[in-house]
Amino acid sequence: MVKYFSNNIDIGSTWDHVVSAFWQRYPNPFSTHVLTEDVVYREVTADHRLLSRRLLMKTNRLPRWAERLFPAGISRSVYIIEDSIVDPVNRSLTIYTWNLNHTTLMSVEERCIFRDSEEQPATTQLKREAWISSNVYGLSRPIQEFGLARFKSNQVKAMKGLEYALSNLQGETPQRPLRDTVKGASEKAKDTAKSLASAAAGPQKPPQYV
Template identity: 50%
Template sequence: MVKYFLGQSVLRSSWDQVFAAFWQQYPNPCGKHILTEDIVHREVTPDQKLLSRPTGCPAGPSDCFLPMLLTRCTYILEDSIVDPQNQTMTIFTWNINYARPMVVEERCVDCVNSDNSGWTEIRREAWVSSSLRGVSRAVREFGLAQFKCNVTKTLKGFEYILAKLQGEAASKTLVKTAREAKEKAKETALAAKAKDLASKAATKKQQR
């Protein structure tokens, strides 16, 4: 038997912003156990889709139903498929060791929200299974409950990164606008000065 989870949520950010944030989501306050990700494989398919696989990410103490000492040795594999033409990003994740106690397979699809093109819709599915005899049902139940908790943490962490990137973008825009305004003012002042000098020169010429 397998426990199945389906969840949908909406981020009030455009798909382009979510796509950019995906590659910069670590570190964040809700995922402190991951500092960074290194890409070990990346390719562009003939149909112009981007396939990526980072290094195996270490699971945090709350990421799976395992003894505390084993969680530091548990690794999560992640594959992503980005389709820029249709504006979709599909992420597959699963644990690659300690699969007998529990396996959690997840598929997450990010796409443009049908009601608001400036928002991004997230459809998340998960399958939780266990091979432990006698307690597999309890393990699946616990694993599913823990997965739901982690989904909430993941969304909060992602929203933090989005807000941070949007804040940085707004700050850069303000700095750029201020710089452009200063340059414009300087150009206007120089033009006014040149016009004044030309007017004075013309007046002197007429007086002669």
């Protein structure tokens, strides 16, 4: 059985502004559990979409009852893969995330789609979905319930973090265009990608979501 979560939010900012803030939302005072973020892959496709893969490390506090069941040396950090697709033609930003470790205890997959609102000017529509599962025999249900409650709490913090980034952008004079923000992010990613490539076989191309 999998726990499913879905909600829809209207953000009172233009799509370009929201996408710019997305790349600059860390660090912020509402996401102190996010420890690191690294770009491991990035390309612009022939149809002008920007594909990115990032690796995030976050703290992973277990509930007290779970700490009694699992080894004391279990990692208190969780590694998250984030694949994103910026489609400037259709004006959408799609984000897929999932955890790499602790997947037996709990797996959380999330999809967020930011779209330019056709009904409301200067508004961006966000649809967020999450699927939470656990493979711990006999305890999967309470673990999923805990995961769902934590996800709801974290997505509220995530929205506050995005609003914080939006406020910072609104304070800039002049406001940076989306193309400049993406260009800066791409240039910043080059050094990270080179260092990762020297330590391993090289960054792998993310799945081609459509």
